[in-house]
Amino acid sequence: MTAGVGLATRLLRLLPAETAHDLAIRALVLAPRLKPDVPDGLRVRLAGLDLAHPLGLAAGFDKNAAALDGLARLGFACIEAGTVTPRPQAGNPKPRLFRLAEDAAIINRMGFNNAGLDAFAKKLEVRPRDVVVGANIGINKDETDPASAYASGADRLLPLADYLAVNVSSPNTPGLRDLQERRALTGVLDAVTAARDCHVDAGGRRRPIFLKVAPDLDDAAALAIVETAIEAAIDGLVVANTTLGRPDSLIGEARHETGGLSGRPLLTPSTRLLALMARHATGRLAFIGVGGIGSGADAYAKIRAGATALQLYTAFVYEGPGIIQRILDELAECLARDGFADVAAAVGTGI
Numbered sequence: 039m040t041a042g043v044g045l046a047t048r049l050l051r052l053l054p055a056e057t058a059h060d061l062a063i064r065a066l067v068l069a070p071r072l073k074p075d076v077p078d079g080l081r082v083r084l085a086g087l088d089l090a091h092p093l094g095l096a097a098g099f100d101k102n103a104a105a106l107d108g109l110a111r112l113g114f115a116c117i118e119a120g121t122v123t124p125r126p127q128a129g130n131p132k133p134r135l136f137r138l139a140e141d142a143a144i145i146n147r148m149g150f151n152n153a154g155l156d157a158f159a160k161k162l163e164v165r166p167r168d169v170v171v172g173a174n175i176g177i178n179k180d181e182t183d184p185a186s187a188y189a190s191g192a193d194r195l196l197p198l199a200d201y202l203a204v205n206v207s208s209p210n211t212p213g214l215r216d217l218q219e220r221r222a223l224t225g226v227l228d229a230v231t232a233a234r235d236c237h238v239d240a241g242g243r244r245r246p247i248f249l250k251v252a253p254d255l256d257d258a259a260a261l262a263i264v265e266t267a268i269e270a271a272i273d274g275l276v277v278a279n280t281t282l283g284r285p286d287s288l289i290g291e292a293r294h295e296t297g298g299l300s301g302r303p304l305l306t307p308s309t310r311l312l313a314l315m316a317r318h319a320t321g322r323l324a325f326i327g328v329g330g331i332g333s334g335a336d337a338y339a340k341i342r343a344g345a346t347a348l349q350l351y352t353a354f355v356y357e358g359p360g361i362i363q364r365i366l367d368e369l370a371e372c373l374a375r376d377g378f379a380d381v382a383a384a385v386g387t388g389i
């Protein structure tokens with residue numbers, strides 16, 4: 039990694055969290071090309087998409103798809119932009135983003151601040167083509183017809199993105215997580231798949247659709263979501279979003295702030311949920327594992343728990359872009375140590 043990028047990452051940490059984030063998004067225009075040396079065996083195929091390696095950027099970092107070129111240059115194989123809502127939205131009052139550096143964690147209650155579907159679509163029209171780009175869609179805070187709102191997002195973005203992620207799991211939009219309940223979820227997914235079936239590409243292929251779930255589900259609710267996703271014929275699940283939980287281990291001053299907790303404390307619960315859901319899906323869904331990944335061993339644990347692809351957010355914020363190469367190298371070592379020829383051979387072997 040260039041010294042300049044390392045220095046910039048350290049300097050950003052001195053600023054208030056949201057100021058640093060906004061600055062980073064702007065500075066990404068200047069990002070140098072840091073494409074990683076991808077060790078052998080890390081190429082993956084996710085629901086028909088070819089990824090140069092399994093590591094992607096999770097939703098919420100680039101909410102407006104404003105920095106896709108820069109993020110692609112940093113070496114992510116996949117970028118999930120959004121969450122975008124049909125209409126622009128200011129989000130919750132500031133401060134709404136808190137570092138818990140001692141815990142390698144973040145608490146946020148951003149509340150889907152974003153520039154809306156039209157602006158997002160314009161960015162996707164000029165998106166980079168050498169990286170897989172997903173569009174993560176949500177709904178406005180005052181939405182009264184969620185299924186139609188998700189369908190409008192799907193209809194607008196399916197022609198522009200490589201995949202769609204339906205976000206029903208942010209803790210910062212009141213009532214959103216209730217859409218994970220079977221009846222409501224079926225309504226949302228049926229509306230989105232109806233939109234998908236109108237956007238078949240020249241080769242007859244339909245864009246994959248993922249559903250992003252919360253980590254705070256009891257086992258019965260998690261299994262019901264797996265069944266609903268299979269019934270609705272979507273392609274996979276993103277497991278998981280931020281948690282409302284506050285483990286006793288937290289020591290950061292901001293630990294009592296309202297919002298979703300991400301980062302290291304999320305690793306164990308989100309990986310457990312991933313394994314539970316992947317076991318129940320028996321190969322009928324693809325899984326993107328996200329939550330607390332900060333090392334190759336963490337990435338490997340998610341793969342063994344059933345994930346084909348991975349995303350990170352919090353550890354990237356703390357460590358900067360050098361984390362991509364480090365995780366890929368460590369992951370390759372884990373695979374070689376256990377005799378797996380490639381990522382695909384290891385997927386789900388721990389469940």
Ligand SMILES: Cc1cc2nc3c(=O)[nH]c(=O)nc-3n(C[C@H](O)[C@H](O)[C@H](O)COP(=O)(O)O)c2cc1C
Binds near residue numbers: 101120331
């Ligand atoms: C500041 C912040 C904003 C986020 N915004 C979104 C969002 O808009 N949509 C979404 O699906 N997830 C969002 N997330 C959740 C992440 O995509 C990810 O699921 C979560 O942070 C767990 O990964 P991590 O432990 O690597 O950070 C956000 C996370 C953070 C820290």
